[in-house]
Amino acid sequence: MQHQPLIVRWSMPITIVLLFVLALAPVRLIGWTSWFYAQTIVIIMPVADPIGSALDFITPPQAANRGASERERELTGEIDRYRTQLLQIKHENDRLNELIEQFSRGAQITPNLDVRQIHRPRISSLYNDTLVIRTGKIDGLTQGTVVVVDAVQLLGKVTRVNARTATVRMITAKSAQQIMATVLLNDEGSEQVSCLLTPVGDGTLIGEVARSSADDSWGQLVGREVRLLDNQWPQHAQMLVIGTIERIQRNDTQPLRQRIIVRPTIKDLRRVPEVILRLPAEGDAGSGSGSMIGGTP
Amino acid sequence: MNWFVFAFVSWVLFGVELALLPILDAGDRGVHASMIVPLLTFVALYAPRKQAMWSAIILGVVMDLLSPMAQIDGGSAYIVGPHALGYLLACHFVLAIRGSLIRRNPLTLVIISIAGSFIAQIAVVALFTLRNLGTNPLIWDAGDQLVQRSFSSLYTGLSALALSIIFFALAPTFGFHSTVPTRFARTIK
Numbered sequence: 001m002q003h004q005p006l007i008v009r010w011s012m013p014i015t016i017v018l019l020f021v022l023a024l025a026p027v028r029l030i031g032w033t034s035w036f037y038a039q040t041i042v043i044i045m046p047v048a049d050p051i052g053s054a055l056d057f058i059t060p061p062q063a064a065n066r067g068a069s070e071r072e073r074e075l076t077g078e079i080d081r082y083r084t085q086l087l088q089i090k091h092e093n094d095r096l097n098e099l100i101e102q103f104s105r106g107a108q109i110t111p112n113l114d115v116r117q118i119h120r121p122r123i124s125s126l127y128n129d130t131l132v133i134r135t136g137k138i139d140g141l142t143q144g145t146v147v148v149v150d151a152v153q154l155l156g157k158v159t160r161v162n163a164r165t166a167t168v169r170m171i172t173a174k175s176a177q178q179i180m181a182t183v184l185l186n187d188e189g190s191e192q193v194s195c196l197l198t199p200v201g202d203g204t205l206i207g208e209v210a211r212s213s214a215d216d217s218w219g220q221l222v223g224r225e226v227r228l229l230d231n232q233w234p235q236h237a238q239m240l241v242i243g244t245i246e247r248i249q250r251n252d253t254q255p256l257r258q259r260i261i262v263r264p265t266i267k268d269l270r271r272v273p274e275v276i277l278r279l280p281a282e283g284d285a286g287s288g289s290g291s292m293i294g295g296t297p
Numbered sequence: 298m299n300w301f302v303f304a305f306v307s308w309v310l311f312g313v314e315l316a317l318l319p320i321l322d323a324g325d326r327g328v329h330a331s332m333i334v335p336l337l338t339f340v341a342l343y344a345p346r347k348q349a350m351w352s353a354i355i356l357g358v359v360m361d362l363l364s365p366m367a368q369i370d371g372g373s374a375y376i377v378g379p380h381a382l383g384y385l386l387a388c389h390f391v392l393a394i395r396g397s398l399i400r401r402n403p404l405t406l407v408i409i410s411i412a413g414s415f416i417a418q419i420a421v422v423a424l425f426t427l428r429n430l431g432t433n434p435l436i437w438d439a440g441d442q443l444v445q446r447s448f449s450s451l452y453t454g455l456s457a458l459a460l461s462i463i464f465f466a467l468a469p470t471f472g473f474h475s476t477v478p479t480r481f482a483r484t485i486k
Contacts, residue, residue: 012347012350012351015354016385018376019354019382019384019385020452021378021383022376022377022378023376023377023379023382023424023428024378024424024427024428025320025377026437027368027374027376027432027434030374030375030376030377033362033374033375033377034375036362036375036377037362037363037365038340040359040362040363041363041448043308044311044312044315044363044447045312046312047308047309047312047313047316048311048312048315048316049316051312051313051317052315055316055317055320056414059320070355106418124313124315124316125316125318126315126318126321126363126364126365127363127364127365128474129327130365130373132448143371143372144371157371159365159367159368159371159373160365160372167365167373169367169373171376172442173367174327174438175436176367177371199442201327224306229433244447252360253439268319270318270319270322271319294345
């Protein structure tokens with residue numbers, strides 16, 4: 001032991017001190033660790049990816065409506081897309097009406113954004129309810145890019161972008177931010193009630209909704225769609241589906257404000273085989289090699 | 298210790314753990330069995346002291362890189378250190394008591410994996426809580442994490458039981474050549 005070179009003898013204490021410093025260092029000083037993360041993913045994925053695919057084959061992830069045939073699912077998906085477009089247009093209409101009102105007062109115009117959608121596979125799930133997807137700066141992704149599944153089901157936001165991979169935090173992750181949402185009280189969306197949803201960490205979100213009177217039946221809310229209506233999210237993401245109300249939790253102290261438990265239409269967001277990224281087309285230089293599947297004004 | 302075998306087994310286990318993460322997640326609440334802690338425990342039971350400690354650091358650093366932490370601004374950060382130091386502490390614990398253990402018994406690996414995982418996770422929670430005392434860029438709830446990680450440690454016992462069969466079968470390929478003084482039997486080489 002005494003004949004070992006100094007560097008060998010001190011390597012362990014130095015490493016421990018270094019790890020302590022790194023563990024407590026401010027985040028802005030350890031941004032370089034994402035490069036090592038990207039290399040780790042490249043190394044680990046050749047094992048994780050085939051096993052994940054095999055598991056998906058053995059136990060397929062549950063689809064939104066399992067009993068339906070392929071054609072029925074296609075039609076349901078189409079209805080969902082059109083409903084989303086309709087609600088987006090309604091919301092846009094309301095917003096424009098407000099804008100017209102603001103114009104008259106001399107307010108500035110908010111520029112409207114085009115959106116391009118990129119279809120990309122999920123590579124793997126990571127710890128803390130995050131997903132790794134096979135795209136990155138090469139496709140023009142940035143932190144905050146909106147990620148959806150099945151065209152309208154909101155999945156989450158991109159939290160970290162590397163050259164060829166990106167990390168997505170799901171809306172259901174415990175560490176995800178709260179979301180302002182609106183509950184559609186009828187199919188037309190003419191009656192809505194807003195609520196603040198907090199992720200629970202078990203794949204659901206919880207929030208409180210107020211009813212105008214005690215006569216309104218809370219049971220009618222079960223199964224109702226909940227959609228995004230949050231200024232913290234981009235304009236093009238408004239009215240995307242967050243999920244449906246799974247159950248109502250009694251709130252004895254406030255009978256007019258009950259807690260709703262919302263679950264995304266896809267049962268387990270961590271197991272989606274592929275995702276769609278919604279990128280603002282304007283000012284986007286990187287064309288990428290991805291398959292563009294459509295654009296929404 | 299044969300580092301190539303260690304690297305290969307670690308590589309496979311990290312892949313398997315990531316692939317099984319959504320399936321073995323108990324109750325969708327982030328409670329999942331670790332495949333890495335049983336490996337760490339196995340290495341710490343048999344390998345020479347220094348090699349066991351370096352193995353713990355390597356496994357911990359990789360675990361840190363695969364555990365993105367949520368930032369308040371909506372981004373992710375990869376904090377290198379907490380798992381590495383936690384695993385090192387767990388390794389130290391195993392090294393300290395391995396002389397008085399019946400190492401060929403799968404239940405030893407199970408119990409020590411659970412205990413080692415507890416120690417490592419407490420260290421991880423302590424370090425993240427400590428770093429969040431100052432500027433607070435991470436979304437972190439110490440109590441919640443402690444509960445979640447404690448249940449994960451218990452759950453790790455199951456994976457340790459399954460992996461013990463594989464590890465004991467692979468033991469000769471690891472090439473452990475350590476002399477560990479035992480309390481109740483002859484010295485194991």
